[in-house]
Amino acid sequence: MVTNETRRAKAIQQREITTLFMASIRSKHIAESIKEPEDEGVKPNTIRLDLAILSRLFEVAATDWGMASLSNPVKRARKPKLNGGRTRRLQPAQGKEKKSEEERLLEACGERFRPVVQFAIETAMRRAEIANLTWANLNLKEKTAYLAETKNMTERAIAFSPTAIATIKGIPRRLNGSVFGMSENAITIAMRRDRAEAGIENFTFHDLRHEATSRLFEQTN
Template structure:
């Protein structure tokens, strides 16, 4: 039996059911009703005879469509919150799209659509492609015949960069093509000193008052920890006191952006900053507004909730608060996340650690990302030449 309906787009969708032959209802889409009627009529004749056409053999797998693959992957694999968010946004994008139709042409068409229709930033395009590529990798490893190879892995370098043709198509819509923004902002020595003065409560020049510094000791410690450890903001403000091991000079992170656990070594500066912060909290410093370590939490902003909206709200508020601090210090284009870049840069400048060792500290899952820091050791490489 089959049913059909015309979609709002004008295409025709057919649903074919055959118990014992098809593992689940088969969805097919055609541009015209005549084309659909003719194809489905031939298909039903073959199914009635107990014959499954070769091009539908792959559909015996539970993973028939792209949506099936995404949902199954998200159910069976533990994923970081970032991938979950990206894949959830993709679930309804290709309703009924069979995995057997996912080829390089399909991939190119999707990337082109993200640029010319959605006008996404190159970094956002890479995030979406990366999340779906990891999903398809899992599908291929599962052995399903629906997807033998992952065409997303065939994309060339700079696939997310807008070409001249992409730019023309975007400008025709009175929009501007997006450029790749690489955050290479370093914190100058004078800027760091200025930020510390603002965090100490000093009034900025040419202003009647400075930014609000709610839980000021915690703000100071968060700044120090970010600058010394290269941890992400959320990784830091969700730390429990039990994860901070002064004796071993480490912080154990069990929840990270990429889903993996890691042990972060602490510098003597970070440990000293922690001791100062701990003493203020234990002494019930008035600026901490009653916060204590009784709950086991290291910072006052987080109540232990893992709700994504709650965490996102905290991140936005803290980012905004530090944005005002940096602006008051005269470095308004500096973002809190730039502390991670600054801290990573200092690891390259001040240590002889390898890329792999630094990646274990920073939590970068791909050491290729760290290639951008290689120029910081140009003098070290020169010393090895004859």
């Protein structure tokens, strides 16, 4: 099964930057590789995710491939700015609060909804995709999920982190095959209820997707 990350890597291979030796790549080359998709109309967040893959490649080369002296030019390159819109993220503990918003939200969630939130943070999947996820979609051995229908009306595969896999394995099986057993509306209602219980304002379930993609970029930046 081909994952989104594999598709991104194959697309990157078509760029001119991949004709260079890794040791010769500088931040100016990264900047040039950014301008090319920008001119083609590729969305900033897509470019940032592509940069995350390149950044990870340099980190792996330095730590696992014996190229310890190799620097990571992605870290020094200009990153495309995200388009205007919501940028709300889960905040760390502030002021009198002893716990972060994530900790407070997860504590407020019931046993049924808590895995949904944890899974959303780990996978960046949309509410509808999570609500419609079935065990038949999952391949726990390959740590992936196949989504036949998405918001963009295209199929795609999701690669799971160890935390996402652990979350899924802790969920009891349901007779109807649904992984989480919650509709889109039920997820929205639960989020509103538990967010209020946790004392968190101006945060929606969709914001978890932005939180997840931001963390993915930061982990490889």
